[in-house]
Amino acid sequence: MTRLSAWVTARVGSVSDEARLPNSLAEMAGSNSSVVTVGDLAAALNVSTRTVHRLAAQYIGLTPHALIRRRRLQEAAEHIRSEPEASLSSVAAAHGFSDQAHFARKFQRFLGQTPREYRGAPGHHS
Structure with missing residues:
Protein backbone atom coordinates (compact mmCIF):
# COMPACT_ATOMS: atom_id res chain seq x y z
CA MET A 1 0.00 0.00 0.00
CA THR A 2 1.34 3.43 -0.90
CA ARG A 3 1.70 6.14 1.70
CA LEU A 4 -1.21 8.05 0.20
CA SER A 5 -3.45 4.98 0.24
CA ALA A 6 -2.51 4.26 3.84
CA TRP A 7 -3.14 7.87 4.82
CA VAL A 8 -6.57 7.94 3.11
CA THR A 9 -7.55 4.55 4.55
CA ALA A 10 -6.55 5.68 8.05
CA ARG A 11 -8.80 8.73 7.77
CA VAL A 12 -11.85 7.44 5.91
CA GLY A 13 -11.64 3.67 6.35
CA SER A 14 -11.54 0.88 3.86
CA VAL A 15 -13.88 0.78 0.92
CA SER A 16 -16.72 -1.65 1.52
CA ASP A 17 -17.60 -4.34 -1.00
CA GLU A 18 -20.91 -2.59 -1.64
CA ALA A 19 -19.12 0.67 -2.37
CA ARG A 20 -17.04 -1.16 -5.00
CA LEU A 21 -20.15 -2.50 -6.71
CA PRO A 22 -21.09 0.75 -8.51
CA ASN A 23 -17.69 0.75 -10.24
CA SER A 24 -18.23 -2.85 -11.31
CA LEU A 25 -21.77 -2.02 -12.37
CA ALA A 26 -20.67 0.90 -14.56
CA GLU A 27 -17.79 -1.09 -16.03
CA MET A 28 -19.99 -4.10 -16.79
CA ALA A 29 -22.82 -2.04 -18.31
CA GLY A 30 -20.37 0.04 -20.33
CA SER A 31 -18.19 -2.69 -21.75
CA ASN A 32 -19.86 -6.11 -21.70
CA SER A 33 -21.88 -6.68 -24.89
CA SER A 34 -23.55 -9.74 -23.40
CA VAL A 35 -25.29 -7.49 -20.86
CA VAL A 36 -28.48 -6.51 -22.66
CA THR A 37 -30.95 -6.15 -19.78
CA VAL A 38 -30.87 -5.00 -16.18
CA GLY A 39 -31.45 -8.65 -15.26
CA ASP A 40 -28.28 -9.59 -17.15
CA LEU A 41 -26.41 -6.91 -15.24
CA ALA A 42 -27.75 -8.10 -11.89
CA ALA A 43 -26.85 -11.71 -12.70
CA ALA A 44 -23.32 -10.73 -13.78
CA LEU A 45 -22.83 -8.87 -10.48
CA ASN A 46 -24.59 -11.57 -8.44
CA VAL A 47 -27.07 -9.12 -6.92
CA SER A 48 -30.80 -8.43 -7.31
CA THR A 49 -32.18 -6.09 -9.95
CA ARG A 50 -33.40 -3.88 -7.10
CA THR A 51 -29.81 -3.58 -5.85
CA VAL A 52 -28.63 -2.66 -9.35
CA HIS A 53 -31.27 0.09 -9.54
CA ARG A 54 -30.44 1.36 -6.04
CA LEU A 55 -26.67 1.44 -6.65
CA ALA A 56 -27.07 3.19 -9.99
CA ALA A 57 -29.33 5.84 -8.48
CA GLN A 58 -27.16 6.34 -5.40
CA TYR A 59 -23.70 6.33 -6.95
CA ILE A 60 -23.95 6.84 -10.72
CA GLY A 61 -26.89 9.12 -11.42
CA LEU A 62 -28.09 7.20 -14.46
CA THR A 63 -30.46 4.28 -14.60
CA PRO A 64 -28.97 0.87 -15.36
CA HIS A 65 -31.03 0.84 -18.55
CA ALA A 66 -29.49 4.17 -19.60
CA LEU A 67 -25.98 2.81 -19.00
CA ILE A 68 -26.72 -0.26 -21.15
Whole structure:
Protein backbone atom coordinates (compact mmCIF):
# COMPACT_ATOMS: atom_id res chain seq x y z
CA MET A 1 0.00 0.00 0.00
CA THR A 2 1.34 3.43 -0.90
CA ARG A 3 1.70 6.14 1.70
CA LEU A 4 -1.21 8.05 0.20
CA SER A 5 -3.45 4.98 0.24
CA ALA A 6 -2.51 4.26 3.84
CA TRP A 7 -3.14 7.87 4.82
CA VAL A 8 -6.57 7.94 3.11
CA THR A 9 -7.55 4.55 4.55
CA ALA A 10 -6.55 5.68 8.05
CA ARG A 11 -8.80 8.73 7.77
CA VAL A 12 -11.85 7.44 5.91
CA GLY A 13 -11.64 3.67 6.35
CA SER A 14 -11.54 0.88 3.86
CA VAL A 15 -13.88 0.78 0.92
CA SER A 16 -16.72 -1.65 1.52
CA ASP A 17 -17.60 -4.34 -1.00
CA GLU A 18 -20.91 -2.59 -1.64
CA ALA A 19 -19.12 0.67 -2.37
CA ARG A 20 -17.04 -1.16 -5.00
CA LEU A 21 -20.15 -2.50 -6.71
CA PRO A 22 -21.09 0.75 -8.51
CA ASN A 23 -17.69 0.75 -10.24
CA SER A 24 -18.23 -2.85 -11.31
CA LEU A 25 -21.77 -2.02 -12.37
CA ALA A 26 -20.67 0.90 -14.56
CA GLU A 27 -17.79 -1.09 -16.03
CA MET A 28 -19.99 -4.10 -16.79
CA ALA A 29 -22.82 -2.04 -18.31
CA GLY A 30 -20.37 0.04 -20.33
CA SER A 31 -18.19 -2.69 -21.75
CA ASN A 32 -19.86 -6.11 -21.70
CA SER A 33 -21.88 -6.68 -24.89
CA SER A 34 -23.55 -9.74 -23.40
CA VAL A 35 -25.29 -7.49 -20.86
CA VAL A 36 -28.48 -6.51 -22.66
CA THR A 37 -30.95 -6.15 -19.78
CA VAL A 38 -30.87 -5.00 -16.18
CA GLY A 39 -31.45 -8.65 -15.26
CA ASP A 40 -28.28 -9.59 -17.15
CA LEU A 41 -26.41 -6.91 -15.24
CA ALA A 42 -27.75 -8.10 -11.89
CA ALA A 43 -26.85 -11.71 -12.70
CA ALA A 44 -23.32 -10.73 -13.78
CA LEU A 45 -22.83 -8.87 -10.48
CA ASN A 46 -24.59 -11.57 -8.44
CA VAL A 47 -27.07 -9.12 -6.92
CA SER A 48 -30.80 -8.43 -7.31
CA THR A 49 -32.18 -6.09 -9.95
CA ARG A 50 -33.40 -3.88 -7.10
CA THR A 51 -29.81 -3.58 -5.85
CA VAL A 52 -28.63 -2.66 -9.35
CA HIS A 53 -31.27 0.09 -9.54
CA ARG A 54 -30.44 1.36 -6.04
CA LEU A 55 -26.67 1.44 -6.65
CA ALA A 56 -27.07 3.19 -9.99
CA ALA A 57 -29.33 5.84 -8.48
CA GLN A 58 -27.16 6.34 -5.40
CA TYR A 59 -23.70 6.33 -6.95
CA ILE A 60 -23.95 6.84 -10.72
CA GLY A 61 -26.89 9.12 -11.42
CA LEU A 62 -28.09 7.20 -14.46
CA THR A 63 -30.46 4.28 -14.60
CA PRO A 64 -28.97 0.87 -15.36
CA HIS A 65 -31.03 0.84 -18.55
CA ALA A 66 -29.49 4.17 -19.60
CA LEU A 67 -25.98 2.81 -19.00
CA ILE A 68 -26.72 -0.26 -21.15
CA ARG A 69 -28.39 1.83 -23.87
CA ARG A 70 -25.40 4.20 -23.96
CA ARG A 71 -23.04 1.25 -24.60
CA ARG A 72 -25.35 -0.17 -27.27
CA LEU A 73 -25.42 3.22 -29.02
CA GLN A 74 -21.64 3.50 -28.84
CA GLU A 75 -21.37 0.01 -30.34
CA ALA A 76 -23.84 1.00 -33.06
CA ALA A 77 -21.79 4.10 -33.86
CA GLU A 78 -18.68 1.92 -34.14
CA HIS A 79 -20.64 -0.46 -36.40
CA ILE A 80 -21.59 2.46 -38.68
CA ARG A 81 -17.95 3.63 -38.81
CA SER A 82 -16.55 0.17 -39.51
CA GLU A 83 -19.26 -0.91 -41.98
CA PRO A 84 -20.61 2.26 -43.62
CA GLU A 85 -22.35 0.18 -46.29
CA ALA A 86 -24.50 -1.65 -43.70
CA SER A 87 -28.17 -0.71 -43.74
CA LEU A 88 -29.25 1.33 -40.75
CA SER A 89 -32.09 -1.10 -40.10
CA SER A 90 -29.56 -3.96 -39.81
CA VAL A 91 -27.37 -1.85 -37.50
CA ALA A 92 -30.44 -1.10 -35.35
CA ALA A 93 -31.39 -4.77 -35.16
CA ALA A 94 -27.82 -5.89 -34.45
CA HIS A 95 -27.71 -3.63 -31.40
CA GLY A 96 -31.08 -4.55 -29.95
CA PHE A 97 -33.32 -1.74 -31.14
CA SER A 98 -36.88 -2.68 -32.02
CA ASP A 99 -36.96 -0.63 -35.21
CA GLN A 100 -34.93 1.86 -37.19
CA ALA A 101 -37.05 4.87 -36.15
CA HIS A 102 -36.59 4.12 -32.44
CA PHE A 103 -32.87 3.61 -33.03
CA ALA A 104 -32.59 6.91 -34.93
CA ARG A 105 -34.35 8.86 -32.14
CA LYS A 106 -32.13 7.41 -29.41
CA PHE A 107 -29.00 7.80 -31.55
CA GLN A 108 -29.78 11.47 -32.25
CA ARG A 109 -30.55 12.17 -28.60
CA PHE A 110 -27.28 10.56 -27.48
CA LEU A 111 -24.91 11.60 -30.30
CA GLY A 112 -26.52 14.81 -31.50
CA GLN A 113 -27.12 13.64 -35.06
CA THR A 114 -29.06 10.96 -36.85
CA PRO A 115 -27.33 7.71 -37.81
CA ARG A 116 -27.55 8.80 -41.46
CA GLU A 117 -25.87 12.14 -40.68
CA TYR A 118 -23.27 10.36 -38.56
CA ARG A 119 -22.44 7.96 -41.39
CA GLY A 120 -21.96 10.88 -43.78
CA ALA A 121 -19.83 12.97 -41.41
CA PRO A 122 -16.19 13.53 -42.38
CA GLY A 123 -13.88 10.95 -40.86
CA HIS A 124 -16.57 8.29 -40.56
CA HIS A 125 -15.84 6.53 -43.81
CA SER A 126 -13.68 3.45 -44.13
